[in-house]
Amino acid sequence: MNSIKRIGIIGNGAVGLLMASVLADDYEVTIYGRSATASEILITRTGVTEGTARVSFRSSQVIEETEQDVFFVTTKAHQAEEATARLSGSVPVFICSNGIAHLDYAKRRGFHVGVIEHGVTKHGDVIEHRGIGRIRIGSMTNLDPIRFADSPLHITWEEDIEQVIVEKLFANAIINPITALCRVPNGALATAPYREIAQSIYDELLPLFKQDVPYAYIDSIIERTANNRSSMLRDLEEGRTTEVDAILKPVIEKAEKMQVSITVIPLLHKLIQGASASC
Structure with a gap:
């Protein structure tokens, strides 16, 4: 799983746009959101890190699992189940919502979890990266560790993600x-x-x-x-x-x-x- 080239990010809020804008330097990134129109969007990042990135945008209603090597779910917690309804888990899915309500759901579906420690706010397609932290991911099953390219996101694999x-x-x-x-x-x-x-x-x-x-x-x-x-x-x-x-x-x-x-x-x-x- 270390040969990741394509990353799908479900949710075009502040966290999703931050991840997409940084990961686009090393991967082919697609953001999935509620809009029905497929397009390309320009993300501008300000704050403690700066940059711009153009990424593909598609409707979450047309997600095809085989089009990506890994998915990050960055929606609000109450939207996570609907957002992942079309996914089977054959491609790793990391739900990065707040709280613990999604843990049983993730286990039941064979998904994995993550924690976002960055501070970020959104103003349209402009995001302000307010604080650098980590993105800590892990599995409650037997998924082998997945490594990502070094970046300001600091994506780390945690053996005890719970x-x-x-x-x-x-x-x-x-x-x-x-x-x-x-x-x-x-x-x-x-x-x-x-x-x-x-x-x-x-x-x-x-x-x-x-x-x-x-x-x-x-x-x-x-x-x-x-x-x-x-x-x-x-x-x-x-x-x-x-x-x-x-x-x-x-x-x-x-x-x-x-x-x-x-x-x-x-x-x-x-x-x-x-x-x-x-x-």
């Missing part, structure tokens, strides 16, 4: 709801009163997972993305559907199944739902 997914869940479950409701950048969570709320969420998450996620990891994310406005905050500001159900609802259901009492996380879930309804 640990990585849980770490990202902790960060998303803590940072996204607080910043969205309080309308503050990520860095605010390092100070009172936001830090106390963050600690309360962390304390409720900790007994629900076998994986160890030290709070120092959360602090490192807050520090590294201090100037960023979270995706959930931007979704509320722009009247889009948030990923609160993908991030918090599985946590609430897990607590109920384990008969662990939590109060802060369900309250935040309801508050975000209410804020979304009023947009």
Whole structure:
């Protein structure tokens, strides 16, 4: 699988365009989105990395699995199942959505998963690369490691991808709801009163997972993305559907199944739902 030449990216949001614009330097890239018109698009990238790329754009309704060597799914979590309905898994598919709701689906379909750590925003076909991180991918089955050309995306193979997914869940479950409701950048969570709320969420998450996620990891994310406005905050500001159900609802259901009492996380879930309804 290291002879990858063609990459399909499902989802033309900020992350999808970032990946396409960088990967186009080394691969034949096709973006799949909702538009019914096949075309070629020019992506302009600004910020910590700069560049332009022309890539093919096709409707996600006409995906042909054999046309690509690997797929990255960069849609919102609630769109992942519909976006991958035409794929069988015979070509590796990495779902890079937030939360843990897609893990069982990925296992059932024979797909794989990834975590995006880059900061990026979108303005039309212009994207601003706000922070460099990694794209961490891995398999919950027996897929052999896949390696990609060195690039600013820093795509790395993780042997324990579920640990990585849980770490990202902790960060998303803590940072996204607080910043969205309080309308503050990520860095605010390092100070009172936001830090106390963050600690309360962390304390409720900790007994629900076998994986160890030290709070120092959360602090490192807050520090590294201090100037960023979270995706959930931007979704509320722009009247889009948030990923609160993908991030918090599985946590609430897990607590109920384990008969662990939590109060802060369900309250935040309801508050975000209410804020979304009023947009």
